[in-house]
Amino acid sequence: xxxxxxxxxxxxxxxxxxxxxxxxxxxxxxxxxxxxxxxxxxxxxxxxxxxxxxxxxxxxxxxxxxxxxxxxxxxxxxxxxxxxxxxxxxxxxxxxxxxxxxxxxxxxxxxxxxxxxxxxxxxxxxxxxxxxxxxxxxxxxxxxxxxxxxxxxxxxxxxxxxxxxxxxxxxxxxxxxxxxxxxxxxxxxxxxxxxxxxxxxxxxxxxxxxxxxxxxxxxxxxxxxxxxxxxxxxxxxxxxxxxxxxxxxxxxxxxxxxxxxxxxxxxxxxxxxxxxxxxxxxxxxxxxxxxxxxxxxxxxxxxxxxxxxxxxxxxxxxxxxxxxxxxxxxxxxxxxxxxxxxxxxxxxxxxxxxxxxxxxxxxxxxxxxxxxxxxxxxxxxxxxxxxxxxxxxxxxxxxxxxxxxxxxxxxxxxxxxxxxxxxxxxxxxxxxxxxxxxxxxxxxxxxxxxxxxx
Amino acid sequence: xxxxxxxxxxxxxxxxxxxxxxxxxxxxxxxxxxxxxxxxxxxxxxxxxxxxxxxxxxxxxxxxxxxxxxxxxxxxxxxxxxxxxxxxxxxxxxxxxxxxxxxxxxxxxxxxxxxxxxxxxxxxxxxxxxxxxxxxxxxxxxxxxxxxxxxxxxxxxxxxxxxxxxxxxxxxxxxxxxxxxxxxxxxxxxxxxxxxxxxxxxxxxxxxxxxxxxxxxxxxxxxxxxxxxxxxxxxxxxxxxxxxxxxxxxxxxxxxxxxxxxxxxxxxxxxxxxxxxxxxxxxxxxxxxx
Numbered sequence: 153x154x155x156x157x158x159x160x161x162x163x164x165x166x167x168x169x170x171x172x173x174x175x176x177x178x179x180x181x182x183x184x185x186x187x188x189x190x191x192x193x194x195x196x197x198x199x200x201x202x203x204x205x206x207x208x209x210x211x212x213x214x215x216x217x218x219x220x221x222x223x224x225x226x227x228x229x230x231x232x233x234x235x236x237x238x239x240x241x242x243x244x245x246x247x248x249x250x251x252x253x254x255x256x257x258x259x260x261x262x263x264x265x266x267x268x269x270x271x272x273x274x275x276x277x278x279x280x281x282x283x284x285x286x287x288x289x290x291x292x293x294x295x296x297x298x299x300x301x302x303x304x305x306x307x308x309x310x311x312x313x314x315x316x317x318x319x320x321x322x323x324x325x326x327x328x329x330x331x332x333x334x335x336x337x338x339x340x341x342x343x344x345x346x347x348x349x350x351x352x353x354x355x356x357x358x359x360x361x362x363x364x365x366x367x368x369x370x371x372x373x374x375x376x377x378x379x380x381x382x383x384x385x386x387x388x389x390x391x392x393x394x395x396x397x398x399x400x401x402x403x404x405x406x407x408x409x410x411x412x413x414x415x416x417x418x419x420x421x422x423x424x425x426x427x428x429x430x431x432x433x434x435x436x437x438x439x440x441x442x443x444x445x446x447x448x449x450x451x452x453x454x455x456x457x458x459x460x461x462x463x464x465x466x467x468x469x470x471x472x473x474x475x476x477x478x479x480x481x482x483x484x485x486x487x488x489x490x491x492x493x494x495x496x497x498x499x500x501x502x503x504x505x506x507x508x509x510x511x512x513x514x515x516x517x518x519x520x521x522x523x524x525x526x527x528x529x530x531x532x533x534x535x536x537x538x539x540x541x542x543x544x545x546x547x548x549x550x551x552x553x554x555x556x557x558x559x560x561x562x563x564x565x566x567x568x569x570x571x572x573x574x575x576x577x578x579x580x581x582x583x584x585x586x587x588x589x590x591x592x593x594x595x596x597x598x599x600x601x602x603x604x605x606x
Numbered sequence: 607x608x609x610x611x612x613x614x615x616x617x618x619x620x621x622x623x624x625x626x627x628x629x630x631x632x633x634x635x636x637x638x639x640x641x642x643x644x645x646x647x648x649x650x651x652x653x654x655x656x657x658x659x660x661x662x663x664x665x666x667x668x669x670x671x672x673x674x675x676x677x678x679x680x681x682x683x684x685x686x687x688x689x690x691x692x693x694x695x696x697x698x699x700x701x702x703x704x705x706x707x708x709x710x711x712x713x714x715x716x717x718x719x720x721x722x723x724x725x726x727x728x729x730x731x732x733x734x735x736x737x738x739x740x741x742x743x744x745x746x747x748x749x750x751x752x753x754x755x756x757x758x759x760x761x762x763x764x765x766x767x768x769x770x771x772x773x774x775x776x777x778x779x780x781x782x783x784x785x786x787x788x789x790x791x792x793x794x795x796x797x798x799x800x801x802x803x804x805x806x807x808x809x810x811x812x813x814x815x816x817x818x819x820x821x822x823x824x825x826x827x828x829x830x831x832x833x834x835x836x837x838x839x840x841x842x843x844x845x846x847x848x849x850x851x852x853x854x855x856x857x858x859x860x861x862x863x864x865x866x867x868x869x870x871x872x873x874x875x876x877x878x879x880x881x882x883x884x885x886x887x888x889x890x891x892x893x894x895x896x
Contacts, residue, residue, distance in 0.1 A: 208839075214851040217684055221855065243839045246854045249832075256747050256836060429858050430662040437663060448857060457659025 202237040205498050207505065210254075210264035212488070214244040219451075219524045220318075227514050231505055238501060240266075251275070258284055263493035265502050269314045270487050271305025272563035274570045276314070279491075285313040286492040286499055288506075296510050297530040302486040305559055314491035315506055316528035317515065318448070321484035322372050322471065323549055325435065325443040325452065329465040330357055336441075339472045342380055342413065349418040352441050358420035361440035363431040364581075365424060367574035371562040373444060374577065375483055376471050377413075378406040383476035385483075385557040391598055392565055393605075398594035407580065407587035414581045424578060438462050444471075447549070451523040453542040468545045470552065480554030486528045487563075526550065565601040572597040650872060654678070654865035661861045677866035685849040685867050686841075694845040695874075697759055698827040701766040702820050708767070709774035709819065714808055716775075717782045718790070728779070734772035743836050750837060761837040762845070766827045774819040781815035782808070817885040824878050828871070846871050 209228065213221030221244070228240050243264065245253060250268070257263045263284055269276055279285050290303065290312050299319065306314030331338060334355045339345040349359035362369055379385050382402045390396035391403070420426070420440050435443035436458035443449070453463050470479045490509070492502045509515055516527045517534045523543060539547070562570045573594065580590045653661065654677055655670035681687050715721075716728045746765055750756045755764075785808070793803050809816075831847040838844055849867045853860040 213856055214854045215860070216852070218860070219855050241839075244851075245835055246851055249835050249851075252743075253836060256744055259744055260748055260751055262751070426662075429658075429861060432858055433659055433662045436659050446857075455659065457657045 204237050205501050206239045206241060207266060207498060207502055208243065208264035209240050210243045210267045212247055212250040212268045214246050220519065223518045223522060223524055226518060227509050231508050261495055263495055265493055265496040265498060266505065267491055267493060269489055269491040271314055271316055271489055272487065272559050273565055274563045274567045280308045280313060284494050286494045286496065287311045287313060292503060292507055293510060297512060299528055302528040305486055306489055314489045315510060316486035316489040318486060318488050319484065319526045319528050320487050321447045321482050323447055323468050324471050325445060325449065325466060325468045327438060327441050327465055328467050329461060330441040338469060342472050342474055345418055345472045346413055346416045349416065353417055358434065358440040359418050360442040360444050361420050361431040361435040362423050362444045363426050363428045365427045368562060369444060370577035371573045372483055372560050374410060375557055375561055377410050378403065379481055380474035380477050381406040381409060385555060388561040392561065392601060398591050398598050403591040404587050407590045411580060411587055424581065436462055447546050448525045450542050450546045453540045454523060466542055468542060470549055478554060480552045482553045482556055483560065484553055484556040485559050569597050569601050647872065650865060650869050654862065654869045656862050658861040674862055677862040680863040681866040681870060685852050685863060687849050687867060687870055690844050690846045690849050693843055694828060697762045697845060698824060701763050701827045702823045704767045705770040705774050705823050706816050706820055709771055709778050710812060712775045713778040713782050714804060717779055731772050731775055739832055747836055756837055757840040757843055759843060762834060765833050766830065770823045770826060774823065777819050778812060778815050781812055785811050814886050817882045821879060821882045825875060828875060
């Protein structure tokens with residue numbers, strides 16, 4: 153009896169040991185392994201005896217059937233059709249897991265050949281400082297119509313390490329029907345915005361839907377309020393990288409204005425516990441009259457999830473101004489893009505793919521015409537005239553830009569600073585800290601960033 | 607006798623309404639608890655039939671109008687529920703069985719056998735309970751990377767098993783200490799070997815504890831995602847939680863389809879739970895004499 157058990161147990165242990173040591177043989181055929189097999193096809197099978205290349209492509213767009221993920225996949229498939237010797241294996245995770253796994257890949261110096269990057273210090277600096285990204289030649293992308301300065305976020309000195317794929321700007325969506333039926337005018341200034349919100353509240357309608365729980369929209373809004381207070385977007389940059397400080401009076405004034413606006417009730421009730429989907433649905437189900445969100449939501453008017461009456465009445469406008477600012481002062485930046493890993497064995501192929509990807513008739517055309525996002529390249533050529541009214545209004549805002557913010561302040565420093573500034577906003581609005589304390593704590597966080605940079 | 611019948615005649619009419627009122631209250635409370643327990647499942651299923659745009663409304667439950675059965679279709683097509691389900695089932699099954707076998711053997715060695723360092727070994731294994739998963743991700747990734755184990759079933763089975771062993775061993779050890787040694791002594795006198803004892807005495811008697819840890823371990827492995835996305839990139843080995851992220855866009859997601867996937871993922875958990883609770887109860891009811 154005992155022998156039988158011993159034998160069985162021994163077999164189990166041996167199997168484990170064997171499998172652990174030998175690895176999984178079938179793995180070599182598995183998709184997604186990062187081994188790029190280089191088999192020279194010596195036989196005269198095809199004329200193009202190009203070596204077989206496998207590229208790994210890591211993206212933060214898990215949904216491959218809608219929006220930007222679908223366009224990405226479409227171009228990848230087209231490239232593989234055009235280059236039969238190249239296989240591109242896609243790995244996709246959503247933002248947070250994506251960032252976690254990038255850290256893991258970085259620490260074993262084994263980044264995927266092509267990876268999605270954000271042209272913002274809070275994400276890209278660790279990669280740049282450790283020399284993990286391949287330097288790209290801007291000449292390769294010179295005639296593709298990239299917007300002036302769009303690559304700056306992906307640059308270190310004069311070297312470029314990534315190519316931007318989007319232009320994002322923060323706008324105010326609104327529901328025309330709710331405004332008209334309740335006899336409310338569109339807000340032109342921030343004072344108007346407070347009045348409008350009060351009027352809407354009297355009628356039992358929530359004013360602005362915003363995803364306060366996610367935390368990142370509030371600092372972006374702060375950037376607008378500060379610009380309206382100071383008349384320039386430079387205050388933020390100077391406070392982070394220059395001679396100004398977040399403890400300056402103008403910042404305190406802006407924080408006070410924010411607090412007053414919040415206390416006056418410009419945001420829908422429960423905005424601090426609303427995440428992205430909650431805020432979007434509150435607006436889409438016509439529960440809120442406005443929605444402060446990025447330009448990427450321009451497909452709202454085509455979203456079948458929402459009622460017909462909403463889709464026909466959704467409009468978009470610039471964020472309200474003050475006497476110190478003009479309509480063209482827009483919070484606009486180029487967030488996402490692609491980089492190539494320094495450890496890649498096939499950099500030429502990867503560069504070739506990126507060139508193909510950013511050809512105007514590929515990315516620019518597809519992403520604009522599907523309404524998924526605004527590209528970081530000029531897209532005038534691809535206006536079909538068939539655009540939805542919402543898309544047209546987005547173009548108007550895009551063309552109205554006279555001064556731009558560049559990278560939003562929360563992403564313009566370290567990951568720690570980002571966390572701090574998001575938390576400070578939530579504390580300010582819940583009454584945990586005063587506007588003065590808010591600006592002092594923000595200044596402290598910025599000092600930490602400056603010291604680390606020295 | 608006379609008095610008894612007399613008492614009965616008087617008391618019964620008095621007691622009956624009392625009893626039934628008590629029963630009604632008891633059943634009402636139990637029904638309430640039952641509803642509270644089951645409600646999340648109802649909610650999950652209800653939301654899996656909604657459009658994404660209907661989510662986060664003011665109503666807790668919404669009547670799907672019309673029910674979006676397409677959500678389930680997308681779960682099977684775009685969400686690849688079926689192949690991922692097979693992977694999940696395989697990984698979970700092997701991990702749970704492996705954990706149970708190793709934990710029982712460990713617990714036996716620690717509670718019944720006298721050997722040097724046994725207390726030390728037991729404590730080292732128990733320290734495993736305090737190790738956070740995140741702390742192990744990077745070292746494990748590096749090790750698996752070196753021995754070429756990334757993208758295999760073992761990349762999940764080994765860490766899952768390792769993480770579940772400490773608490774499982776702890777529970778089984780506690781349970782084993784309550785089993786009287788006289789049964790084993792009798793078996794030894796009858797000429798049974800150690801493995802004989804394990805098979806005929808220890809295993810049947812610790813069944814309830816094994817059932818308990820298996821349920822917990824099943825749920826841990828079935829829903830695990832952090833290690834899965836760290837060690838797995840190949841579609842071939844992906845587990846069920848990956849189905850949910852197939853519907854995650856850059857900013858908003860296809861919530862309806864995600865809920866459909868979650869409803870499907872919940873079914874095996876419920877079934878396993880029903881099977882095992884029965885086993886746990888049986889084990890507790892049965893005496894130790896068989």
